[in-house]
Amino acid sequence: MSDTLIPETGMSTSATMRRNFWLGVWRVMKRKPSRMAGVVIIVGFAFMGVFGPMFFPDHLPDNPNAITQPPSWAHWFGTDPQGRDVVALVITGSRYVLLSAAVTALITVVFGTSLGLFSGFKRGRWDTVLMRITDMKLTIPGLPLLLVLATVWKFGSPIQMGLVLGLLGWGGVARAVRAQTLSLRERGFIEAARGLGLSTKHIISKELLPSMAPYIAMNMLIAVTGAVYAQVGLFFLGVLPYESDNWGVMLNLAVFQAGAMITTNALGYLLAPLLAILLLTLGIVLVVDAMDEIFNPRLREE
């Protein structure tokens, strides 16, 4: 046990680290095809959010003669109480969900990374204060807070929604980045770079960030998943006005208006957004699993 039979070869520079990293990504992806599937799913959703709504008119055609229809050849998942095609609703509704998720991602990364870096770099008093705040934020339960905030914000645009969710969700990324910064610091990484006469800016942008990117990405994905759930959930709970079409509104209407819990006619209406969420979850779980293996050497060796 004490014998390490295969000593790890020390990586000398961050450049080789990066190259090995991409090789590792490829290897991990190749080993389990399911991970490839995860990437494909996520890319597919991105396409759906960007280009999907372009294929449909702004106002989807309704049909008073075909309201809340069960699935058929014409309407794969049936129609909603206004007679609109459910599949079209899912596709047009994806833009709100995915756009706000993208905004959330941006904010968690920018906020979390800079605060985490600052905290880990400065240490001392600033670190303590910032981490206390992060702790406090992590203590306050997210969903109840969002419910309360729903009385103030209307979340009309996806950008607003993403903004609020991002501001609530940067804690995890900040913690991860700070832990990484501290650990790199402990390993003499930063001191060594300083010793080589590199500027702080260079150390952060060329050395620290590339080696941390994976952790940031992973924590970002987790934050984004949480954000997608939260926003769909908020609309589903019906505390926000139904100003826009999105999956959460669909769920709410399916359950509380079309009566999916009573009649099987509305099942397609309920299941379509559910399946979309499940598929997106699956994609994210698979990608996070792959990332986990790439960045967690202990799992890799097994």
Next chain:
Amino acid sequence: MMIIIRRLAGHLARGFVMILVVATISFFIINNIPGDPMAARYEKLIEGGMAPEAAAQAVKVLYGFQPTGTLWQQYSDFMGGLLHFDLGVSVSRPGTPVLDVLTEAAKWTVLPVLVGTLLSFLVGVVLGVYAAIKRTGKLGDALAISGSLLHGIPQYVLALLLVVIFATLIPILPADGPVDILFDPGFNAGYIGSLVEHAVLPVVTYALSAYGGWVLAMKSSVVTVLGDDFILAAELRGMKRSIVFRYIARNAILPLFTILALSLGLLLGGAVFIEKIFNYPGLGLLLIDSVNDRDYALMGGAFLLITASIIVANIVADLFYTVIDPRVRSGEDAT
């Protein structure tokens, strides 16, 4: 012992500050929401012909503080009320103190969620050990994947799927409220049976959605402990398998107890979706309703209660850890 007391003091101080912060947030929620509900009500009462003093008094009864005082005065009024658990009066349920509404609702939240949490903990821990021991086999893989998926699926998706399956497609379980109104409340078989029947789906939903986390946490904890030298050492000393297993189990479950204590803190606010979907009159549904009714006193109270329970659970979890882990007990930093 001294260390435990010192830690306790530190935690209590920190917890007190946190509760203060959250109470302040609650105050501003009630007070500073656009359209100032209090001022609106005050003006409405005056328009209705009430004398300013009487109107102010009426509003004070409702919200716990004077609508006309300075911000600081209102704040100290509110905090003073908190000291004797006075959270004001609910608007949507006229005349009922917020505290009463909250305790009534808490009853419906605590029991199902507690049962669901403990159930998922037991099953998750046992299967987590199994997943760790068989981690190279097919079954271990399957357990881990099922864990990640259930852990990843949002609670409401799970709940809706269960409803579709067991209440719509194969209608064998009720999904509408906590009890059949046909039965008289009380200790009779019909009522209790109906309670239990109605609790099945919510409890199972909660257990399933929490189960994934336990499996994953226990698996990784056991894998870590299995790699520890003292396990190999015990085997090389010829310890019985049952004893080695106990060593593994006790060391692996230790961190999970902390998570359990923490998750019990999330208990009060953890069932928002489930309560909405199953129409269960717990704190989560109360919070949603108060948001929809713009019943700010009730909303602030519910939010405060939910958050305070998390803070208390944090303190309990840490103290608990101090008691069960000898390393912390004797003052060595175990992190």
Next chain:
Amino acid sequence: MADQAPGVRIDGLTVVYKTPAGELPAVRGISLTLEPGTITGIVGESGSGKSTLALSLLNAVQPPGRIAAGSVEIDGLGDVVGFAGEQLRKARGAHIGYVFQAAQNSLNPLKTVGKQLLDLGRSHGVADLRGLVREARELLGRMGLDGARVLDSHQHELSGGMRQRVGIMLALVLNAHLVVLDEPTTALDMITQANILKIVREVHAERGLTTLVITHDIGVVAEVADRLAVMYGGRLVEQGPTREVLGSPRHPYTRGLIRAIPRLVGDIDEARALPGRPPTLVTVPKEGCVFRERCELRMDVCDTVDPSVVADGSRIVACHAVTVKEHAS
């Protein structure tokens, strides 16, 4: 059972590890005899397979490794390679004591030493648990510790040297007469090291043990061992009485190791580190001599033919260069 020191005969032992590149040997075709009542030291760099060899004595090679061939005959016990299940478990601890490296945490962090001692007693069906505790206390006292206090302590309350003595106590308390010490002094300070080695020597003599010490530190072997075996790349390259091997090393690797030790007297430059790196499981040559890459006496034959183990009196060497020289003389 055998109340005196048992002899151990390892014969043709091969241990392989499963890797993505197939099963690779960590220990290959090793034969070694531990005479009853002696202390044998095994020296090697990390990755030489010495720890794997030590674990083989208890048939405890951890997966993905396994014993692929060979036998380990222990007097009064039999070939442990064929042992399994309860038979194997009972042999461990009761007949063979294993002492972990001091830096490793060989104790359950949540239980006191005393409770773990009782677990050990119960595992081996000791009827007189009070007697066991008394014995443990005496052993600890013998090693200069306050037995009662130590038994009442958790691991984190003990220093490295104390833990190591507790480890030795747990290995001996069931009256095992074959003891394996894996890096007994690594990660201890110099004075504690000297203390532990003194204890090992004394306890060995007092209780009549057969002892195997695994180490990367040739000084430790010089201090305690009667016989010395040198491992490289999963092979035993040289063995013999300690004084003789250290005095006139024959294998070029042994010579290199000894030359690498700095002397108190003389020029510091005289201490020369061995050039190159030790092989790993993957890089160790499949055929020919495992040491040839770093060898100053390398010949053509070394590339293709594994040097056979040649005995010369009490000395055993596996090297083409040495054998050729002897044939010539």
